[in-house]
Amino acid sequence: MSNAAIRGLSITYPADNQPALPPLDLDINTGENILLAGPSGCGKSSLALALQGLIPRVIEAEKTGTLTVNETELEHWTTAQACRHVGILFQDPETQFCMETVEDEIVFGMENIGLSIEEITSRLEHVLEITGLREHRFSRLTTLSGGLKQKAATACLLALDPAVFVLDEPTANLDPKSSEDFIQLWINTAARGNKTLLFIEHNMETGLEYIDRVIALRKEGGVLLEGPPRTVFREKAHILEQEGIHVPEVCRTARRVEQEGQITWDPFPLNLEEWEVQCAQRGIQKRNEPAPDFSAKSPVAPPLIEAENLTFSYGAERILENVSFTLHTGEFAALCGSNGAGKSTLAHLLTGLEQPEEGTLFRKGKESSRYRTEEIMKQTGFVFQNPEHQFICDSVEDELTYGWRMTGSNPEFIRAELEEMLTLFQLREKRDANPFSLSQGQKRRLSAAVMLAGEQELLILDEPTFGQDESGTNALMEMLKKWQQRGGSIIMITHDMELVDRYADKVLLLHEKSTAFQGGTDTFFQQNDLLEKASINIPVSRKLKPWVHSLERQEAPC
């Protein structure tokens, strides 16, 4: 039975020449779990808003074509009816709420559609139970972590009990552990009732086995391809990758080894467990390749940063305790740890914004307190989570040259450097644009670039890839890599272990306020107990490596 039928639907926002969503035909069946993928700017979010009728009811936009859900044209719905049919979960956990406590927020929706008090009470109990939020019932929403906020938002939707759920990149701002919990919650929900689930995701790694159909959209409009995940990721992964759509790590590797003729999957694995079961059936053993040694280059110069037993508190609250580490010139270090482990505070100490209470911080062999704060800030760049916070000028060009103009460099030099920066960070055609008008990815690149437009030696980045899509992340990382090759040193705060594995030379792990680990990336991922304790997941690609090795060593494929 068709649940939603989309016929030639296209959406154009006022003042735009191009439609945000080019004409699209799509059928969604009752009870289906769909993964909707597509490159940034293909109109996925606009589709989500249109599916509930929020476009054009609340958001002004021109809509052509037809959209029917449960055999009703959306135009006939009132606001209260719409949310009984379709529920949307948004990306940003901060801006989905309007009440103070979890209970008030869950109740808010049910009050809106005029449920009776008895009905509200019983549904409230029910959703608190299934989302596991019982103990947070009276908590203030502002005090919850990002993961819990998204669970609270989920509870609000479940309480309204719509038939179709649209999840618009709900895990983009969550750390890996919370996103796994969160996806599991939704999969249980979908299994419980005969609900239709539409996941809109950039990179979904878990829960793929529960997806019935993958639909990929083309940037120019229309459906690129669709089908069950096993077929799509096995046979058409290259098409997805060409379009800039992320293919799950397990599937990508599985496809590669199959094409190289090392194994024939049956069925094609969608997660690590399936992979391992099949290898076990075929009698293939994991083979650990000796990891290349992280040979510390014996440095001649004193390390760029050397911290010894740093301690810091805000008021009475101890934030950091005995943190020690070293960073040499030209190194790329990842700073990891759960939320509230003190990562940002440590970054502030390194930038000179705060002074350690105890312990010493050496910069290039000289005690940090001997430098003036301005000197430290000149040598250190800091990229904030929200790039907009750093913009102070009216055009990209002014923004980039600001640092040099402040130090009074000569115009010739500035012009040459500017051109180089524009090229390196791919902002050439946007040189006259206002920084606030850039796309998310461009803003991010500019915020990193402005920090390097000076005599910086060290760049500190606070979760620079949060909320970025795959191509945005890759572009930024490539630029950082280039800058590193020119002799820059980088410290990056991140939750993304794939990035750590791929780019970082060394890792500094903060756990319970102090250094739990510091050393090479390879060594880091071998500390199983430690990783468990700090709830860090080893990246899938690393877990696959030993399997791939043994597959490659096989004499005859089976």
Added chain:
Amino acid sequence: MLEQYQQKDRFLQKVNPSLKLGAVLVIIIMMIPVFNPWTPLLLFGCTVIMIIALGGVSFRFLGLLLLPFLLFAFSFVWIQVVFPDERGNTILFTIGSLPVSLENVSTGVSLGMRALVFGSWSLLFVLTTEPSRFMLSLIQQCKLPPRFGYGMMAAYRFLPLFRDELRQIRTAHRIRGLGEKRGIGQLKRYFIPLMAGAIRKAERTAVAMESKGFDGSRNRTFYHRIHWNRYDAYFAGLLLLLLTTIWFVSSPWSA
């Protein structure tokens, strides 16, 4: 800190927020024609006792909050003494060559005390009223359209977000070498990112609210009902008692 008092299970916290708001307005109106310093002083004393005894607010915390009001009140006395409309005849003492007269001090004190009374009643309201209960009461008792009520609630949630965001912007600008100078130019630089963020947040929140079926109409149920209860009767009685007592006690002065 504020929430801790707002959520206490004490007498003032149980009174209907609309009634409390009404009481604040009544007090303000009643104080307008009073020109002697004793009536507001008495009322101020009673209010402080009420906040502490019936609202469970600690004396220290209240004192700290009242400090700015005290300074404000003192400024009235100062202005009356230094720049009087007409200098009184009863000179109390002189500061340097400046004569200080009883009449001027008395006018100053009465104006200053009035400011203190307004301040203390505002604090009584703020310290004992949960914002969400206040909003619900406005919608349910004062027939405020839900559109404004819930809109206000959403806006209220933004305040701490703004504070954090402003702090981050200031740090970010400091790192870019703008220093910590405060001036008009600096304000403009904070203003743009703050506004850009605010508009985006407001838009998203509005869409999220609508997606949960909110259409701003009165056509909704209320899970939490703010009822009139006996505490409201006690409070109204208490207020009446307070006002008449003060009226009688202070009538010899006001004549």
